Amino acid sequence: MTQTPTDLDRRFMAACIRLSRRHLGQTGTNPSVGTLIVTSGGHGPEIVGRGITAIGGRPHAETVALAEAGERARGATAYVSLEPCAHHGRTPPCAEALVSAGVSRVVAASSDPDPRVSGKGYEILRAAGIEVVPGVLAEDALPVLSSYLIRSAKKRCQVTLKLAVSADGMIGRAAAGQVPITGDVARAQSHVLRAEHDAILVGIGTALADNPELTCRLPGLGHRSPLRIVLDRHARLPVASRLVQSVGDAPLAIATVAPDTETAQVLEGAGVRLLACEEHCGRIALPELLDDLAAQGISSLLVEGGAEVARTFLEEGLADRIVLFESDVVVGANGIAAPFSRATLPGGYVQSGEWLFGADRCFEFTQES
Known part of the structure; x- marks a missing residue:
């Protein structure tokens, strides 16, 4: 009944x-x-x-x-x-x-x-x-x-693509390291996103340019830092990087097509997990990587950068959800152009949320079912 x-x-x-x-x-x-x-x-x-x-x-x-x-x-x-x-x-x-x-x-x-x-x-x-x-x-x-439902239906992990865009359409400044785009409240929300995902991913370009940690740095939530993944075809991530040096605080993996090289073995010796990947057109084959991550129990993946990585996930139709922060900050000269904006999102996405975090606006988009 x-x-x-x-x-x-x-x-x-x-x-x-x-x-x-x-x-x-x-x-x-x-x-x-x-x-x-x-x-x-x-x-x-x-x-x-x-x-x-x-x-x-x-x-x-x-x-x-x-x-x-x-x-x-x-x-x-x-x-x-x-x-x-x-x-x-x-x-x-x-x-x-x-x-x-x-x-x-x-x-x-x-x-x-x-x-x-x-x-x-x-x-x-x-x-x-x-x-x-x-x-x-x-x-x-x-x-x-949603991550469980997508993993059950598509046999891959769910992908959330997160991007912060300045008032002049930039995500950073060339050769300047990490450039703050959003304010403290929005950045705190980004750390909440990290805490709610199984893994977070960036490209080797971002890892080298910004030298990030990619941990959750909110009071009381440090233990919820997810697995950190770097798309690193040739295992170039320096052992001295913050990512490797913080491997005791949060697990780290590199997705590489060269797991047997000396540099990869050095990283593995430092506590980094190696994810052996296939290559397609000079890039790591993302669909196969997402399948492999799901098979290893990773249901949700947060993609944080950089521009080329975000663009590739979009072009291959692998971004299930987009979280877009918009700021009033102006980056100016030598800015790195955002791979997309609200106006240039590809078809097939619908807005599913809108919030104000301090002075910054946040928009959520999900793929149409």
């Missing part, structure tokens, strides 16, 4: 989705899912259990929330941001755990495309007489689940 969602259902699902964001980029091959167990007492609804997919991917959110709720889960409503899993491993699937706990209703946001789960989780619940209300705020859950 499937019922129409109530305003209360939407309210708790919105809270469930917000909860699920907390472990973005930390759950391995599993999505970051939220679960709330809500009872209807004499004083109104009460949340008696909360759960998020644990860091590393196990246990699942339903298991965590049910453990907190205990016996109070019996007769309660479970809000889940993704259809409960239905396949057996060493532990029973979440759908069966919800049945065993005695919940009376399950309200879900998104269905799971995994063929081991798709629709089967709901079937287990309905067969036990549990009311199922699917598709509640599914669009709101999509930003949190």
